[in-house]
Amino acid sequence: MKLFNKYFLFALMAACLFSACSDDEYQAGEPVEGEYYYFPNTVASRIDLTKTASSFDVEVCRSVTGVAETINLAVTDGSEGIFTIPASVDFAADSQTATMTIGYDATKLAYDDYKTVTLKLTDGITPYGLSEYTFEAGIPAPWITLGKATYSDSFFFTNAYAVDLQQNEEDPSQYRLVKPLTTALGAEGASLEASGLKPDGSESEYITFKLLEPGDQVNDITITGEGLVYFDAYSTGLNNTQYGAVIGEYHPSAFAGDFQNEAMWQYSRVTQYQEDGTPGIVQLAPYYYMDGVGGWNNTQADGMVTIVFPGFVITDFSATVAYTGRYYALDGTCYAMGNVTLGADVASAKVALVAGDDVATAVAGIEGGTIKSTEITASGSVSLPCTEDGLHTFVVVTYDGEGEAQSSTYTRFLITTGTTTWKSLGEALYTDAYVGNAYGGENVTYKVEIQESEDTPGLYRLVNPYGAAFPYNEEGDWDDSRDYYIEINATDANGVYIPIQNTGLNWGDGNFYVYSMAAYYLDNGASLDEAKAEGVCGTLKNGVITFPSKSLAFAYFESDAILYQAGDGFKLVLPGYYEDEPEAEGVGTKALVNAHLNKNKMTAAKANVLPLPVKATLLK
Numbered sequence: 001m002k003l004f005n006k007y008f009l010f011a012l013m014a015a016c017l018f019s020a021c022s023d024d025e026y027q028a029g030e031p032v033e034g035e036y037y038y039f040p041n042t043v044a045s046r047i048d049l050t051k052t053a054s055s056f057d058v059e060v061c062r063s064v065t066g067v068a069e070t071i072n073l074a075v076t077d078g079s080e081g082i083f084t085i086p087a088s089v090d091f092a093a094d095s096q097t098a099t100m101t102i103g104y105d106a107t108k109l110a111y112d113d114y115k116t117v118t119l120k121l122t123d124g125i126t127p128y129g130l131s132e133y134t135f136e137a138g139i140p141a142p143w144i145t146l147g148k149a150t151y152s153d154s155f156f157f158t159n160a161y162a163v164d165l166q167q168n169e170e171d172p173s174q175y176r177l178v179k180p181l182t183t184a185l186g187a188e189g190a191s192l193e194a195s196g197l198k199p200d201g202s203e204s205e206y207i208t209f210k211l212l213e214p215g216d217q218v219n220d221i222t223i224t225g226e227g228l229v230y231f232d233a234y235s236t237g238l239n240n241t242q243y244g245a246v247i248g249e250y251h252p253s254a255f256a257g258d259f260q261n262e263a264m265w266q267y268s269r270v271t272q273y274q275e276d277g278t279p280g281i282v283q284l285a286p287y288y289y290m291d292g293v294g295g296w297n298n299t300q301a302d303g304m305v306t307i308v309f310p311g312f313v314i315t316d317f318s319a320t321v322a323y324t325g326r327y328y329a330l331d332g333t334c335y336a337m338g339n340v341t342l343g344a345d346v347a348s349a350k351v352a353l354v355a356g357d358d359v360a361t362a363v364a365g366i367e368g369g370t371i372k373s374t375e376i377t378a379s380g381s382v383s384l385p386c387t388e389d390g391l392h393t394f395v396v397v398t399y400d401g402e403g404e405a406q407s408s409t410y411t412r413f414l415i416t417t418g419t420t421t422w423k424s425l426g427e428a429l430y431t432d433a434y435v436g437n438a439y440g441g442e443n444v445t446y447k448v449e450i451q452e453s454e455d456t457p458g459l460y461r462l463v464n465p466y467g468a469a470f471p472y473n474e475e476g477d478w479d480d481s482r483d484y485y486i487e488i489n490a491t492d493a494n495g496v497y498i499p500i501q502n503t504g505l506n507w508g509d510g511n512f513y514v515y516s517m518a519a520y521y522l523d524n525g526a527s528l529d530e531a532k533a534e535g536v537c538g539t540l541k542n543g544v545i546t547f548p549s550k551s552l553a554f555a556y557f558e559s560d561a562i563l564y565q566a567g568d569g570f571k572l573v574l575p576g577y578y579e580d581e582p583e584a585e586g587v588g589t590k591a592l593v594n595a596h597l598n599k600n601k602m603t604a605a606k607a608n609v610l611p612l613p614v615k616a617t618l619l620k
Helices: 002-020 180-194 359-368 517-523 528-533
Strands: 046-048 055-062 069-077 088-091 097-104 115-121 132-138 143-153 161-168 174-178 197-199 206-211 229-231 234-240 245-250 269-273 279-284 287-290 294-297 305-308 319-328 334-342 348-355 374-376 380-386 390-399 405-415 422-432 444-453 459-463 485-489 513-516 539-541 544-546 552-555 571-573
Touching: 088 097, 143 174, 143 180, 161 180, 180 197, 180 234, 206 234, 206 279, 206 305, 229 279, 269 405, 319 380, 319 390, 319 405, 334 348, 334 390, 334 405, 348 359, 348 380, 359 390, 359 405, 374 380, 380 390, 422 459, 513 517, 517 528, 517 552
Parallel strands: 046 132
Antiparallel strands: 055 097, 069 088, 069 115, 115 132, 143 161, 143 305, 161 174, 174 206, 197 234, 206 229, 234 245, 245 287, 269 279, 279 305, 287 294, 319 334, 334 380, 348 374, 348 390, 390 405, 422 444, 422 571, 444 459, 459 485, 513 552, 539 544, 544 571
């Protein structure tokens, strides 16, 4: 009873409250007399169109029937001529509704590109109906999600990321990754910004790629090979603060000149297939390009952008190869030496040494048997005869147990083959900025024998600079089974560079390779003039070779492909340009070894390999 009384009291209070609000009582609208027109309240704000149709309908209503009539519309069309919209709508005499048909040109509508249209009734409008109708119309992309793929871009990112992979229902040869760069930048953007690459939010939402078939057209080129992949250009969203430009990733076909050749597209391809014939792994080999500036040509490189399809079990048919030096047989033949590391699933591999760096032709020749190669079945060293000076390339093709080619890799290097072309100049005074700095020590200065090429004046080489003469070394720290040299190309006194070379020194991290950034750029397609313009070359002046800050690098190519930043202070004083006595106390002795050196801990940071853009002409 008490509960009932409480509810009754509440109801009574509520009634009083409502009756007290007489000023705000609902007033019914005045009935609208005469004839008026309106859009129904069921119209959609977004209209999905299709590629196969050419029109869609919009309904308009009126309040009075009995006569046929035409009413006018005011149209605001943001489609730039894609839509054909009538300026009026016709009602039949006995009809309360009329249908207006809007045409469209589907060939001019890109997927997911919705255009805005506003239709406005100009006569007989009513406040109780829609007199203005704004909508978006477009063709939704016909994509279905296959699952999570694994995406990586070794040029920028340390890790791989799981992102959605979608396939086009209308064209099953087309795929796209959903927000791969946004995902990767969210994880690694801060570390990239520290190296001068600032994420600016302009990264593309998708990476879209297409499996090419023989007969497909790319520009004016008809595809003849199997397994090639084309990809649309996309923005990384990374602004190179040195140049004030955003880096995009382009298929090589986007560039003029030599890139208009199917042979230059071989590194963007399917690298592994699933049992049903669909891709298992796709790799993209982009040109990392800043429009109007230049970029980094990785179109001839494996392992740049890798996409592992959902559920695919990875097999490792990869290989790495590093140039480890040269030696001469008793008959005077020069042999180039390499170290090949095979992936776990490689049954065999063929290794060839070719002059120049036409990798695509070399791979085809190895597979077809027209280029002589050496077959190996396990990781290890190879030695192949080399008969001419200049740029050479080790090329490796891997095979599965059934003899099917699976992948390829390569490394380029400069080599001088002659055995009697060097003359000793005596001892140079050498200041190391490589090894001591890499392990936390100081630069040391000591004497090393130096030779000059008789055929190429200005081409020097140090003899065993990291052997017994190196003050930080102890017995067993270097390979004493043969001589090791460091060649220094000073044929252009303002364009000095050091090609990649094995020093023979090994403190537990692997063989120590020396390099210069100018040589890195030359190996990746830049000219010496471009390297000089960027300020990464050394100079030879008054008998002294020096290098600018952060222009030297080193690596352990048997264990990884990372370039590390060498120290500053490299100096090579040629014989005759220094006093007979050493410039510093303890030069050439163990007295310079300091307490900061730790041979068990390499402390150098990765080298910044991005400063020099290689020039290319983008097709517009």
